[in-house]
Amino acid sequence: MLTLNGESPAARYSAEVSLSLFARLHGQFGMNEVVENDLEEVFEDCRNENWDGAEAEAVSWDTYNLAKNFLLAFPRGTPIPSIGAEPDGSITAEWASTRYRTLSVSVTPNGELCYAALIDDRTDSGREIFCGFVPARIKQLIREVVT
Amino acid sequence: MIDPSNVPAVGSAETVARFFFKRDFNQTTKRPKQDAFIPPPRYLDLSVTRHRDASIAEIWLIGRDVERERSVKAAIEGRSPIVLVGCGNLLVSNYEQHGLNAIANAEPANPNHALILGWPENKEEQKKIALALASICDFQPIPATSPLNPPTLS
Numbered sequence: 001m002l003t004l005n006g007e008s009p010a011a012r013y014s015a016e017v018s019l020s021l022f023a024r025l026h027g028q029f030g031m032n033e034v035v036e037n038d039l040e041e042v043f044e045d046c047r048n049e050n051w052d053g054a055e056a057e058a059v060s061w062d063t064y065n066l067a068k069n070f071l072l073a074f075p076r077g078t079p080i081p082s083i084g085a086e087p088d089g090s091i092t093a094e095w096a097s098t099r100y101r102t103l104s105v106s107v108t109p110n111g112e113l114c115y116a117a118l119i120d121d122r123t124d125s126g127r128e129i130f131c132g133f134v135p136a137r138i139k140q141l142i143r144e145v146v147t
Numbered sequence: 148m149i150d151p152s153n154v155p156a157v158g159s160a161e162t163v164a165r166f167f168f169k170r171d172f173n174q175t176t177k178r179p180k181q182d183a184f185i186p187p188p189r190y191l192d193l194s195v196t197r198h199r200d201a202s203i204a205e206i207w208l209i210g211r212d213v214e215r216e217r218s219v220k221a222a223i224e225g226r227s228p229i230v231l232v233g234c235g236n237l238l239v240s241n242y243e244q245h246g247l248n249a250i251a252n253a254e255p256a257n258p259n260h261a262l263i264l265g266w267p268e269n270k271e272e273q274k275k276i277a278l279a280l281a282s283i284c285d286f287q288p289i290p291a292t293s294p295l296n297p298p299t300l301s
């Protein structure tokens with residue numbers, strides 16, 4: 001069946017699916033989904049002490065909110081990270097293209113962004129305060145690990 | 148397995164395994180994340196299992212025991228099941244290169260249990276070490292179902 005503008009519903013659906021896949025691959029809508037799905041799941045699973053069975057600290061509501069704001073502060077097109085947690089109650093976001101090109105950012109319970117990167121034979125690390133925007137150093141490291 | 152009544156000290160040339168669970172795994176790289184090598188803050192000791200005197204099947208049985216124990220706790224607290232995805236093997240000397248050391252810490256259910264100690268308190272330094280260890284470990288996914296490795300209930 002043809003529509004008034006000459007596109008069939010199937011063709012339009014196909015184009016929408018392609019666009020959605022493209023957008024997901026290129027991070028256009030990815031960060032919202034990461035927050036709604038991955039971050040939410042990590043928080044639900046780690047909000048009580050001993051979530052790892054090895055005496056881990058609970059991930060607090062404040063840490064969850066800070067991680068959410070941190071992730072949503074990234075511009076469109078940013079590759080999506082893998083979300084996790086650490087035993088001190090930090091939430092982690094990891095960007096990686098290979099095992100030797102990895103950046104891990106911890107959103108810590110005291111409100112800091114603590115990061116370490118491995119880029120081939122080079123390492124980098126540091127600590128930043130999150131003030132509502134993503135620190136330039138972290139953006140730069142993401143570019144380095146994913147390209 | 149190691150004789151519990153005669154547990155030898157851990158040597159630099161020994162291989163030790165760190166078990167990984169679903170959240171420790173990066174789906175992009177199909178590798179363990181550094182999160183899995185970060186020690187708990189209270190004691191700064193990382194649990195590992197020595198391969199010494201153990202068969203591969205026994206190592207996996209220990210991993211399954213840990214998975215089962217943690218899953219029971221998770222179910223009681225209404226959390227998602229804990230899923231074992233594999234283990235990462237490293238030589239003790241790999242840890243020692245970062246200023247860490249291993250000590251035997253036999254447990255009733257696991258006489259091959261050991262602890263990795265000597266972690267820096269500084270979080271960035273911990274993360275740098277954990278990243279390095281995650282990148283070089285020999286990752287072994289949990290093998291497919293076998294009589295020694297029955298499927299878990301889902």
